[in-house]
Amino acid sequence: MTLHADMAAEAGPGSGSPAAGPGTAADQTALHLWAGRLGTPALRRLAVRRVVLAIPTVVLASIGIFLLIRMVPGGPAIGILGVHASAPAIAALNHELGLDQPLVTQYWHWLTEALRGNLGQSLQTQEPVTHMVAQSFPVSAELVGLALLFTVIVAVPVGVVAAQHAGSRLDRVLSTVSGGGLAIPDFFLAIILIAIFGIAAHLLPELGFVPFTQDPAANLQHMILPALSMGLGASAIIVRQVRAAMADSLSSSYVRTARAMGLTERAVVWRYALRTALPTILNVYGLVIIGMFGATLIIEEVFVLPGMGNALINAIGVRDYTFVQGVTMAYVALVLVINLLVDLLVALVSPRLAEQ
């Protein structure tokens, strides 16, 4: 049940911050209400069901990745040693990698080791893959976290405002801008930002990475442009989704009732309408977060950040198949955890969905 503890931490910023502006007292009660639901049987059942449902997905995904890696033309050994490698050298490497054993044995060995947290050794650096993942993941997570922060601060309010003024000139301008934002590839956006803020204006470092533990300020300076290049693109999506969800809930009858009861517009929008739109927004955020982790593959390459995406691209370049296999499974686990958290958060803010 550690999940529930995690969620309490998650629920705070996720739900509190958009509504934090007006009427904090009411939000406090909302938070208490949600906190009270944490231990409800419905939510617990949902969590258990989701975890159980995730198991076959993990198993299937691991089998898929396992077989995929063994589909390398000529086998991983030839992939690593090259087509001109001698037969004994290939046999030796195959033996070293355990590739001369039956597939089922190999898979069982890999799976049991993976469950114990051992994803094998990198072919290139001989380091444990788990260790390399543990080192590179925080960089990607920080990048995605900062990009998300940007979207929460900028895109969600913009989407709400667009929905409030649906059909107005402002709404149309925002829709055009966000439509353009969808079309600009994030790697091109990254390059533009580097050209403007790094090269032309010398405001921010254009490339590289400084660990947070070493120098927090420098770390953040290096992270601003990468996070912005992911955050801006994601904002285009979020503005549109928030606008659509809010426009829906603003046109509902209970919002009309709330207005008729004489509540202030701010309270109606931020406290009542936003709360109904929240499940939709949370689901969009789930997809956005997963998409962002995918986008780190390119963004980390552009900015030369030592994150998990960059590590994966490098590993593919040098044919480090055990690392590719391990990191890909780490990504699968990550996606499933994100989906689980989103489902639980949605259930938390909308118990009706949890009962289904």
Place this chain on the structure above:
Amino acid sequence: MRATEHEPQLAEPESAAPASRHPGRRPVRRRPPAGLVVSIVVLGGLLLAALLAPVLAPYNPLAQNLSHTKAPPSLAHLLGTDYYGRDVLSRLIWGGRSAYLGVLISLAVALVLGVPWGVAAGYWPRWTGAVLMRLADTLLAFPALVLAVVITGVLGPNLYTSMTSVGVVFAPVIARLARVGVLEVKDREFVLAARLSGCTKRVIMLRHVVPAPLGPVVVQATIFAGLAFIIEGGLSFLGLGVQPPAPSWGGDLAIAYQYILSSPGQVIAPGVLIAVVVLCVYRVGDALRARIAMPKLTEHRPETAGIMT
């Protein structure tokens, strides 16, 4: 079709009003909006340019001229020359071939895999469907780009492998859409009537069941087309797509980015080109979506689909 429930609301402001005013005449068709026309012209023009590249491109896209590198735009070289003295315009025209071909490959793979996948899952929802959808869930448990990159890495990086793997990544989404559409019609009266009147399974499938989800699938495909242009650029940018020195928009952007300190202007042409193409594809997709009148549930899809990058 379930779309009919929503069609009246959507169609009313445009076609119903003039039709009632002139009951005898066919409703006057409104001229398509300028943005849509421009988009179609841009996309068609670029496709034509790519097809006619051997005739249209003023220079050989691979010919280097090391005494004339990084030249600014001029009459001889309309978009200037790159770091190796190659004509940028010619490279972009030739690069259009791999962009369009790549998108075509990924869409073809996505549809050829995804539609039968979803139709089978919807038509036999019990066991086959459960297994097929679990498979889709599994594929969707990877960040799209991660899966595409890993498959490409295993098969060897080039345009065909990379865009085929992108198609594989798109397929489960198409399958889900197709399944929903089939599930909704398969027990409807017209399908039962066809079955009672002795139609063969094949006829029922092809004439009555498969067409049901095609609207949403086509709309989704246009969104994927835009996305595929971005991903093709991204994979070539990473060196996993078209291999240099062959011209490609993403690959040329990567080269321009390498030399951004000495000639920052070089990144503009390929980057803007990708953005413009994607914008046009999305514009066409929007128009299609409005015509096909997507049901409410999937109405918000276009934006969520964009998340896959």
